[in-house]
Amino acid sequence: MALLEGKRALIVGIANQYSIATGIANVFAREGAELALTYQQERLKPKIERLAKDWPCQCILPCDVSQDDDIKQLFTKLKSHWSSIDIIVHAVAFAPMQELADDMVDVTTREGFKIAHDISSYSLIALTKAAKPMLTDNASVLTLSYLGSQRVMPNYNAMGLAKASLEAGVKYLASNLGPMNARVNAISAGPIKTLAASGIKQFRSILSYNQTMAPLRRNITQEDVGNTAAFLCSNLASGITGQTIYVDAGASIMGLAPNEIQ
Ligand SMILES: NC(=O)c1ccc[n+]([C@@H]2O[C@H](COP(=O)([O-])OP(=O)(O)OC[C@H]3O[C@@H](n4cnc5c(N)ncnc54)[C@H](O)[C@@H]3O)[C@@H](O)[C@H]2O)c1
Incomplete structure (x- = not known):
């Protein structure tokens, strides 16, 4: 059985097709899950509809x-399709572009900080709170993080x-939802070229650095993440x-990159 x-x-x-969430959807479809998807803006809807043709998604x-x-x-709308949900995948993050260049001490603004935390962190709580009445026994909520947190x-x-x-x-959500067996x-995830x-x-440089220093000597793929997500x-x-599992070709265990010492 899948x-x-x-x-x-x-x-x-x-x-789009490069999103980590697309890699997760591909693997979930392969492993027999029924999918529901969202789009952030109307202009993204046609792209997602095209991708969804390959998946069991109504x-x-x-x-x-x-x-x-x-x-x-x-x-409310999901309830008219499904009586319950087994899995929620949260693969959402955003910060205004000017926050993601140069020294934090110089570029971070109160507004940019607020937006980054609202969309990239609070939204997991908001989605979990709204989904809670529909979560099944043994439900699973999954989000995506990056080593830049540590x-x-x-x-x-x-x-x-x-x-x-x-x-x-x-960790807090895992503690809250544990008693209902969710x-x-x-x-x-290691770096992947996405929107x-x-x-x-300098994201390109981060990608090539990672490829040479990671124990597996490669960058990870959307499928690598999808496979771990499915598990x-x-x-x-x-x-x-309550765990953060690294899917990064091992990069996070390294102190110095081997080719940095001659
Ligand atoms: N690409 C990487 O190198 C990498 C590495 C580690 C973790 N991640 C994380 O993976 C997750 C997915 O990102 P990705 O790299 O696949 O990029 P992506 O651009 O394909 O996906 C980001 C998604 O966030 C959505 N989003 C942004 N603001 C939103 C809002 N207000 N409401 C609803 N949706 C919103 C976008 O529509 C998009 O679908 C993010 O949490 C990201 O931080 C990415």
Whole structure:
């Protein structure tokens, strides 16, 4: 039997074919899950509809996670399709571009900081809160983080702080939802070229650095993340909650890159 057979998964965060959430949707479809998807803006809807043709998906709904009303509407509409949800994937992050270049001390603004934390961290709480009445026994909530939450990454700035908040949120939510046998985890992914990543200054250099220093000597793919996501959201991971799992070709274990010492 496929890993996610009979499970219903809401995936929030597909923008295009390069999105990490698209990699997750591909694997979830392969593993037998039924999908519901969201789009942030009307202009993204046709792209997502085209992608969804390859997946078991009857339900594509709008949701801007910075709007409480959108989140409320999302679950009201979802209820007319599904009586319950087994999986929520939150693959959403945003900070204004000027926050993601140069020294944090110089570029971070109160407004930029607020936006980064609202969209990239609070939205996980907001979605989980709205989904809670529909979550099944052994439900799984999954979000995406990055090593910039734990270590200083050039230009990641306020987003690093937002990811630290997100990872702490995973622990609090896991504690809150544990008694109803629902699990909450994060995948900390290595760098992948996506729309969101292209907003980070020098992202190409980060990609090539990672490829040479990671123990597996490669960058990860959307499929690598999708495979771990499928495991974490399956019954095989029934004892795992509140964790941040690294899918980064091992990069996070390294102190110095081997080719930096001659
Ligand atoms: N690409 C990487 O290198 C990398 C590494 C680690 C973690 N991540 C994380 O993976 C997740 C997905 O990002 P991605 O790299 O696939 O990029 P992406 O641009 O494909 O996806 C980001 C998604 O966030 C959505 N979004 C932004 N603001 C929103 C809002 N207000 N309401 C609803 N949706 C909104 C966008 O529509 C988009 O679908 C993010 O949390 C990102 O931080 C990415």
